[in-house]
Amino acid sequence: MSETTTKLETDQIALRAARAEAPDAQMIVFNNVSKFYGEILGVNRVSLEIAPGITSLVGPNGAGKSTLMNLMTGLLRPSRGTITVLGIPTDNPEKLFRKLGYCTQFDSFPRGLTGREFIKSFLLVHGFARKKADELTETALERVSLTEAANRKIAGYSKGMRQRIRLAQAIAHQPAALILDEPLNGLDPMVRAETIALFRKLAADGLHLIISSHILHEVDTMSDRVILLNNGYVVAEGNIHGVRDEMEEHPMQILIRCDQPSKLAARVFDKDHVVEARLHDDRLGLFVRTRDADRFYLLLNEVVAEGAINIESVAPVDDDLSAVYSYLIGSEGSSA
């Protein structure tokens, strides 16, 4: 155990040192990538640089999320452009999958295997020695809480268990980058929370995690950045609040809870960056739409300093992924 730990620690140090020396090798880079299925567009002119941490791919069905993931892992080849993952071209699986793990959406497995056999078999295919494969198998099973069910045939697993065994297979060889296509599908709330915690831990260890998900509030809470896709195009990317700030055509909506909302409305409405002020239904708050949230917050500071209005709380209403999604992609996907 201590030998394994030491080895892993040594690997971690070596990995970090290598990254410090070659920062480009830390990134997942798409350079003007397009993918067409015959005449059907998969993704078009995608240029991205994805840094370590949790990056979420968000978009409606058919937006190109899985295509982007399959391109990243070499399961698909770009019609145009180039992709490198941690400095490795995606047409070099021998090197790529030493550093990369991919949990696909395909809910299928080689027939007749137990969970433990499944993980171990593919570690042996990686080339690990039998003893090392055993160790890594147990570690992966523990991480997804499947040790007890590991000797059962996968065919008898529930959907959530199948999801977890796929995740275990993707992380078993301890990759530096992990791509997860809808990894939370089919998981019950408890396991879902554990899995998100696992993702956070992996990201804190310096891993790349690229996650696609339909559950926007979970993406919002766990992602360092998001990539919004629609109809094969990247419509926005970056930190979600940064993306929101740049959406000038959709003024930021802020709810101010206070004792005199009408008076506050009169006070703020003459400012050029405020485009709308509307009383809350309970008449104890004011919705304000502003083109410049920073200036509006400064204005509120002045109001507070004047002491005429007692402000209880200030909260942005549409500064989250759901709002960004609905503004950029539309209502058709907002429930996704």
Next chain:
Amino acid sequence: MSSSTIDTVPAKNSEPLPWSLWFRQIRAIFRLEIEKNFLGRRSILLYLLALLPVGPLLLLAPFTPPGREWQDFTQYNMIFAIYYGGLILRTVVFFGCAWIFMNLFRGDIIDRSLHFYFLSPVRREVLVVGKYLSGLATSMILFTATTVIAMLLLYLPHFPSESSRFFFDGPGMTQLLTYAGITMLACVGYGAFFLVVGLFFRNPIIPAILLYGWEWLNFLLPPLLKKISVIHYLNSLVPVPVSEGPFAVVAEPTPAWIAVPSLVIVTLLVLILASYRIRHMEVRYGSD
């Protein structure tokens, strides 16, 4: 995290190729595939095929059928040669290899599990070799056993003492080993062909039937065209030649020292083609 605890592919051209890693990977792929071949649900058809030539001989074992040739031990050579050429080689081995080798990749595509191999740090060529070897082992074990059992079942029950002399003091053992060798060689040749067919065709049945027709009609082809077939080289090796009928175009059999290496070389070329195909393959189950 890192997986630097195993050999990786060489970073520079000057570094040696990672043969030991490739051997380990081939062994792992072989193990996975051989289990599927023997224990998967697709194996039922294989067992039935392998038993096909054995069944009638088992039924005939308790009594000698009427007919002059069955009463004459010297005719058994020819009976087995016809039985082997018509049923075992042209039907059982042919369709058995078609089933095994076409399913090596096509079966994984149908089961949507090929991506697990593609998401491993394995050279695609290594994957082709591992899968091909597993198919070869499966077909050789099953159909060589069929060949040997069928021959023994034909001889031993009807003329036990003559058969015993035939096998232990006469040419019987050599013939038995030659037939077994031809079966193995057929697995090598047909196996490579069907592996490639499974990779290039969404519905491999049609090319398989075309090849079946080509192999059956081989006796009608001019000598040059005969050589573009597997059966010609296999027929050249049989210990007891069988007449192909009055319409057959007679061609000189290819000597064993040419027939065997030719089949092996063609097999290698076909496997290189399969490797090229698999190297450029995308995983799109929906369209497959």
